[in-house]
Amino acid sequence: MADDTRTQHVEPVDEYEREPVPKRALLGFSSFVGQYAGEHTAGTELMIGPLFIASGVSAFDVVGGLFAGNLLAVLSWVFLTAPIAVRARMTLYFQLEQICGRKLVTAYNLANGVMFCFLAGAMVTVNATAAGVWFDIAMPGLNDVYPNSVGWVITVLVMGVLMTIVAAYGYKVVARIANIAAPWMVLVFIAYGIIGARQLGITSVGEFWPKAQELIWTGGAPLAGRTKFTFWHVMFFAWFCNMAMHIGMADLSVFRYARKSWHAVGSASGMYLGHFIAWLAASILYAQQLHATPGNTDVLPGPLAYNAAGVAGLLCVIVAGWTTANPTLYRAGLAFQAILPSSSRYRVTLFTGLLATLAGMFPAIAMKLLDFVALYGLVLMPMGAVIFVDFWLARSFRFRPNYAAASGIDVNWAAGLAWVLTLAGCLAVVNMGGIQIYFVGLPGWFAAAALYIVLSRLMQRKEVRL
Amino acid sequence: MKAIARLVSLVSLVGTILPPVLFFTGHLDLDATKRWMLVATIVWFAATPVWMDR
Numbered sequence: 001m002a003d004d005t006r007t008q009h010v011e012p013v014d015e016y017e018r019e020p021v022p023k024r025a026l027l028g029f030s031s032f033v034g035q036y037a038g039e040h041t042a043g044t045e046l047m048i049g050p051l052f053i054a055s056g057v058s059a060f061d062v063v064g065g066l067f068a069g070n071l072l073a074v075l076s077w078v079f080l081t082a083p084i085a086v087r088a089r090m091t092l093y094f095q096l097e098q099i100c101g102r103k104l105v106t107a108y109n110l111a112n113g114v115m116f117c118f119l120a121g122a123m124v125t126v127n128a129t130a131a132g133v134w135f136d137i138a139m140p141g142l143n144d145v146y147p148n149s150v151g152w153v154i155t156v157l158v159m160g161v162l163m164t165i166v167a168a169y170g171y172k173v174v175a176r177i178a179n180i181a182a183p184w185m186v187l188v189f190i191a192y193g194i195i196g197a198r199q200l201g202i203t204s205v206g207e208f209w210p211k212a213q214e215l216i217w218t219g220g221a222p223l224a225g226r227t228k229f230t231f232w233h234v235m236f237f238a239w240f241c242n243m244a245m246h247i248g249m250a251d252l253s254v255f256r257y258a259r260k261s262w263h264a265v266g267s268a269s270g271m272y273l274g275h276f277i278a279w280l281a282a283s284i285l286y287a288q289q290l291h292a293t294p295g296n297t298d299v300l301p302g303p304l305a306y307n308a309a310g311v312a313g314l315l316c317v318i319v320a321g322w323t324t325a326n327p328t329l330y331r332a333g334l335a336f337q338a339i340l341p342s343s344s345r346y347r348v349t350l351f352t353g354l355l356a357t358l359a360g361m362f363p364a365i366a367m368k369l370l371d372f373v374a375l376y377g378l379v380l381m382p383m384g385a386v387i388f389v390d391f392w393l394a395r396s397f398r399f400r401p402n403y404a405a406a407s408g409i410d411v412n413w414a415a416g417l418a419w420v421l422t423l424a425g426c427l428a429v430v431n432m433g434g435i436q437i438y439f440v441g442l443p444g445w446f447a448a449a450a451l452y453i454v455l456s457r458l459m460q461r462k463e464v465r466l
Numbered sequence: 467m468k469a470i471a472r473l474v475s476l477v478s479l480v481g482t483i484l485p486p487v488l489f490f491t492g493h494l495d496l497d498a499t500k501r502w503m504l505v506a507t508i509v510w511f512a513a514t515p516v517w518m519d520r
Binding site for chain 2: 069154163176179180183184187188191194195197199202309310311312313315
């Protein structure tokens, strides 16, 4: 999953935040290949893979769905995000500020910061499951919502506080470790799958597909409390688990450094290493656990990795979790700091980390990670539609792009209402219409775009409008 | 020095993935696989910082 950063330009950057990136700072294709490969091979991949099995997915549905969904994600970066990024060369926040006004961007930052906190909380949970192996503590089960033991609370607290302190004071050290660890981590993830397959009794490549259907992704009933997943669930989940980044436009901040928009093809490295191979490998480990101990439905990345690859596997979970929680906490801190600009970054990051630690104590977030990730994308997605429309379509529909900057307002209500109404509509459809959250993102994006066009035409002052 | 470190890193990456492959083909047991992966991990983290990101 996502969020994170293993190359220079996504480290805490204090450059070109309010101006276009100059030519001398542009980066080549390989920078984006490396960044996305590292960024999307995170500790949380070890949660997501098993949750597909818990949802009773079949082999064709998971492999085909992941292939198609990841392809659509790459195409979204290439054709929606990057073309705007290389033309404007602005950060998401600056571009939003021009369109929406300072106060509305503050509200967006608050939503963004809170979602990042919970995501970092899930990463703390993953790391605590690895630490828990060393200390043999009682760990949460698949359907646990609340912390289930004092040992678990203490483990999460220790891991969370350590990660927080490092994010606040040692960001660059961990960012460097992330860069160094990335190639090794990818191979350890592949190793999980190979070892798990052999433990399931698969002894040759030719045996893999028939045994995968019989033993791994059997397509049976989901585990208790889980939604049954089909091809479409998997495809939309894979496409939209990074919805905030591509159609939500958060990665404008990344691709503003790209020499050409096609460099966004580099995102395929993260999608197919992290969101294809790593998820499938983690699935295989979980299938092996269910096969060896049928009553054990716990999704605990630490024990899963340790049983397959020993101490190296456990280290991979810790490094993957730590190196992705680090920038996630940092980004959450930046989002909150934008709301309180006078506060110190270190204090804000410490506060953010403690909030994430508190969230990490509740296993429900990690155990319901598929739903949480979908919600995270949904919350931020409408603003991506607003940016897309404002950049490409505003003049065709005869309203002023960058309206807040042009008119000097703090809140562009057309953008604000498009955001809130779309989100409210999507959540209403999920909660009252019985449509699953994975399926509302796509129509939601078009609804946000249409709302923004109509509301801008109605609400922009005539003297400013085109 | 850096060239040697790069070579050692490359060997350690091979050492990370080769034991699982040998386990898959039945040429190595699981305990030995885990042990060799740990050795390769230690070597990777010792050699790679010498040349990467400096």
